[in-house]
Amino acid sequence: MSRWAAALIYAVLGAVTFVVCFPLLWAISTSLKPKDEIFRWPPTLIPETITFESYRELLFGGAVASAPGAGVPPSAYFMDWFVNSVIVSVGSTAISITVATLAAYSLTRFRFRGQRAVPYVAILGYMIPSVIFVFPMFLTMVALDLPDTLLSLILGYVCITLPFCLWLMWAFFRGVPIEIEEAALVDGATRLQVFRQIVLPVALPGIIAASIFSLIVSWNDYLFGRVFMNSMDKLPLTVGVMHFFDGTHVDWGLMMASSVLMTLPMAILFGFMQRHLVAGFGAGAVKG
């Protein structure tokens, strides 16, 4: 390839990378500005004065007792929301992965009626948008006396993530030859031993890919949290931060600082797990 062609490609890719990164860079820049600088026109690209005021309000705002009668500002709940989001993402991912792994294993290793239909039902379930089943799920939660609990949210997220975890694990186990397991069984190993010592280590990459996708989906969800949850202190982050728009005056510094803090866990996960993420994309484990 000629040098000019290469330069052109780098230029285009550089421009695209800029467009990809700009919204978040701008969020970081805004989150570090004092309030008067945020509202300045023309806007300053790089903050002239750097302050961590917005971050402090989010991270430690809960500890500050508000003036009596003034009401609690939404930002005081930020850390509660953060913890809630961690609990429900990790909880629902643990359930989805456990059920999906065991179910996918039995689907590929045992014979029973209706077996062939399960993966197809799963892929259908994975294409169905959440807005169709969020209300039936909510009414079921009401019937079970669970609404406004973190458990209801966990169950809701299992509903969205299980189909594609099951599909991914099924595709994965199909590719693992059954002969080694049969040999181990002949040698007197129990089914459980075979599963733990032979199957699980081989399935690990698939489990990691499915876990990442499940974590991303449940961390990023807004709809279920919006419909299921009510109390301010029980909201997930995504629903909580939208309450920053409640007042008459919008604090963009606070808003952008929470964007940054919300993206951070996923960005860290992404950094560590990028290789697996690409592998998962290849296997079709994408919901979006």
Place this chain on the structure above:
Amino acid sequence: MLPLLVSVALFLVWPIVEAIRLSFVRYNPLRPDDQPFVWFDNYLFVLEDPLFWESFRQALVWTGISTLAQAVIGVGLALLLHQPLRGINAFRGLLLFPYIVPTVVIALNWRWLFNAEIGIVNHLLLSAGIISERVAWLSTPDMAMASAILLNVWKYTPFVVIVVLARLQTIPTELYDAAKVDGAGAIRRFRDITLPQLAEVLAVVVVFRTIWTFNKFEEIYLLTRGGPGTSTYNLALYAFDQAMANLRMGVGAASGVIMLGLLLAGSLLYIRLTGFGREDRAA
């Protein structure tokens, strides 16, 4: 093993069954014990509601433009990222980034970037001389739709890039070598080798993106709430609005089932296109 599969079935099938049941009853969550069976009343209500048809038309615009843009930009980027250049892997990784950013975060950032009074986008366009006065991005119907489409393209083009890139890497290089020997230029090679090889995977990607984009809720709701007015409603927002704001669970469920029907039609198309489900292809 049985209880496990029963629980899987419960999670996969129960919400759908319940949605279909709801679509045939009148259900107000404030009076949960009173659920009269109303046959097709909810469906009739939906089909006679002008807002449903407005949402449907807007969903077609939203889906059509978004999917086309994602496909064109996605294939273009995949072709660039397929070139054997130094540092190309860093670009590949970075371009995946939008996929992991929570929709709420993107919507917040978009509202800030496209803020009419002090947004950076207006500032940059003004100083570059592209526009002469501030654009009210999120409060005029066409511009609100354009902003929402832009958000969607920003977030989901990586999906197209990854899938197309994976397919590009499996095209045998011998094909290109042979074509070069025969004197085919770069454009000929693209038209006669790359495009036919990509056709199948591209069809699949477009069907998937069409189905998912058509049913998107959060991307629009969080950015514009369907507004200004109802100018950015799609069917998902319509269903949400009926169930959540108007407390018509049955009507919401009925429009959900209509979406489900459209989705099944799309999935059948997908199966026809790929031969998915044939035993020889399943592995």
